[in-house]
Each structure stands twice: as C-alpha cells, then as structure tokens.
Amino acid sequence: MSTEPQLTRASVEAAHSLIKPYIHETPVLTSKTVDLIASTPQLPSELLGTKWESQPPAKPILRLHFKCENFQKIGAFKARGAFHAIERLKQQSNWEEIKSKGVITHSSGNHASALALASSTSLLPSYIIMPTISSPLKISATQSHHPSLISIHFSGPTSSEREALTSKIQSLTSSTLIPPYDHPDIIAGQGTASLELLSQTTPPSSQSSILNAIITPLGGGGLLSGTALTCSTTPTKVYGSEPSFQGANDAFQAFYSPTGDRITTVKSLTIADGLRTPVGKLNWEIIYHRKLVDGIYSVTENQIKSALKLVLERMKIVVEPSAVVPLAVALYNEDFRKMVEGESGEKGWDLGIIFSGGNISVEGLAKLFGEDEKKETKE
Incomplete structure (x- = not known):
C-alpha cells in the first residue's frame, strides 16, 4: 500500500525530510586519474569485435562525481x-x-x-x-x-x-x-540520493548544480525513476545503465523499441546481481512514458569487471559490480561517449555517477578476478 498520491520532485524532497534522521548523507568523491582515463579515447584495438570497430574512437571530456552509496547504512542506497x-x-x-x-x-x-x-x-x-x-x-x-x-x-x-x-x-x-x-514510497525515497548529489555539487555562489547529467544503475528502476523525478525541474539530464548479459538490458531494449512496451521477464545471471530484475511498471511509467529519462545504455560483463577493478585499484574504495555499471558506460560505451562529445564539445561534461552499493565479500571479489589470474599464470 502506498501513501504517496502523486510522484514529483516535491515527493522526493518530502521523503528526504522524513528519512534524514535514519540515513547518512553519503560523500561525493572525485578522481583526476579516473577523469583522465574516461577522457582518453579508446584504442582502435579495444574496439575490435564491437559494433564501433570501423568508427573513430569518441573523444569526450568527462569530469566524474561519484555519489558513494556504498557508505550508506546497509551498504547501499x-x-x-x-x-x-x-x-x-x-x-x-x-x-x-x-x-x-x-x-x-x-x-x-x-x-x-x-x-x-x-x-x-x-x-x-x-x-x-x-x-x-x-x-x-x-x-x-x-x-x-x-x-x-x-x-x-x-x-x-x-x-x-x-x-x-x-x-x-x-x-x-x-x-x-x-x-x-x-512502489511510490520506495521511488521517492531512492530519489533522495540524487537530491543530495545535486546539492553537494552546487557551488556556494550558485543556485544550481554543476552536473550536466546523472547516470545510475538500472535493474527494477527505483533509483533511476527516483533520480528522474529529482532532476525533472532542473537542466540536469538523466541516464540509465544496464548489463547486457543474457538479456539483463531489458529496459534498453524496450526504450529503443518501436512500441516502448515494458519487458516483464528477465532470466540473467549477470555478475551485476542487483540488476537482474525487469524494470517495474510504475518505474517504466516515469522512465519512458513521462519521458523523464534521456537514454539508457548497456555494457558487457568484462567491461563491468574492468570498471570494478579500476575503482578498487585507483579510488581505493569497495563497491559491488552493480554499482560500477554507470562508470563502465562512461568508459566503454561508444554510443554514450560520442553523445557526450557531441553535446559538450570542448567544454566537456560534469557527470554524476551513483555508486549504488558496496556489498561484496572478499570471497566474491576473489571469485570475480581469480579466473583472470589463473589464465594469466597459464599463459
């Protein structure tokens, strides 16, 4: 049962007032090293075997701002x-x-x-x-x-x-x-992460955030639809990101289909285990039918692992695979990167990325990267 009659940015603001005593205002981190990597064109060899292999690599300029919900209570947004x-x-x-x-x-x-x-x-x-x-x-x-x-x-x-x-x-x-x-109350609550992110990236002398866009992970759609509500009254664009493995990118497929019909079943064992569910009905209404999301992009398992490794080794923080899917899009999805290059030109983009959680064990990390190490040893 929901007690929220209508979902708007005001719903998110009211939700934040209610839950502030119970949650952390998580930090926003930046990394010049990751910015440099994200702003460096991919090598032609890295695009071999992809649909972009015959195209010149994109040259976006990206300044990334990471909302670290891995530091939230229970380790997730x-x-x-x-x-x-x-x-x-x-x-x-x-x-x-x-x-x-x-x-x-x-x-x-x-x-x-x-x-x-x-x-x-x-x-x-x-x-x-x-x-x-x-x-x-x-x-x-x-x-x-x-x-x-x-x-x-x-x-x-x-x-x-x-x-x-x-x-x-x-x-x-x-x-x-x-x-x-x-669920309306869940969506409004999840939107508070982006509400804080916009506030935390607003300069003291300004009334608006520096962020050109925010990109979130997308499974059931609570975080993305909540973010879309938060940004609905601002110039900040909103994007979703999914794993492509075994059809886990159901929202991507539906978003760009002729009819926009929501896909209701997903059977995927992607390593991004928090994103294995189909997008919800109310979430899809906000994302697609209300046109509050500007685009959805997907990435491979190897790209998710590469982004996770980058965060662990360069930023020194622990996040789960689902959390780095937006970063993987910014690093490796040439459609997204070309869009940023076209939209921003030489000015570049300030892009908010929500690290949705950090709930992965040492054993889980070892399992993810252990096979790679075994292959390297054999070679």
Missing part, C-alpha cells in the same frame, strides 16, 4: 526507500494493526537488508523472500539486524518465483507488501 516506506506507513491511521502483522518483501539482497533494518528499527516484524542464489554476505547481513523480528524464506532465482512465494506468505500473515522498486 536501498536504505533510503525502505526507511521512507516505513515512515509513510507510520502516518496511516491503522499503523498499530500494520505493526502487529508486519511487512513483507522479496529481494536478492540489498532491499532485503534495507527493509530488515528499517522495520526492526521500528520494532516491526518482517518477512523477507530471497532467491537461493543470493550471496551469503547479503543473506547474513539481512539476518543480522534483529533476528527475532526477521523471518527469511528462500525462493527460486527468477523474479516470478520470488513474487509467487511472497504472495503465498503474505496471504498467510496479512503482512503489508513493500516491493523492492515498483
């Missing part, structure tokens, strides 16, 4: 939407009944942990449905907040399987559903 949803429920007349029966959600990890934290903070029972392929780190993080109030149930890996088990348990418990992304 999802805390914003979860706390907002709970705080909005508290405003309902039947709050005591809601509190007694609890809340329920389905999530591969970050939203699960976020709702577990937000609900337990208000001593509210929660039922969390997680796919069996969720990372052990995200499962243990979800269990850790208040074990006596949190009940975890495991489903199959697809979104349809998660939703089916969620419906079954909700019917048994009469708990209130708080979906991971397709």
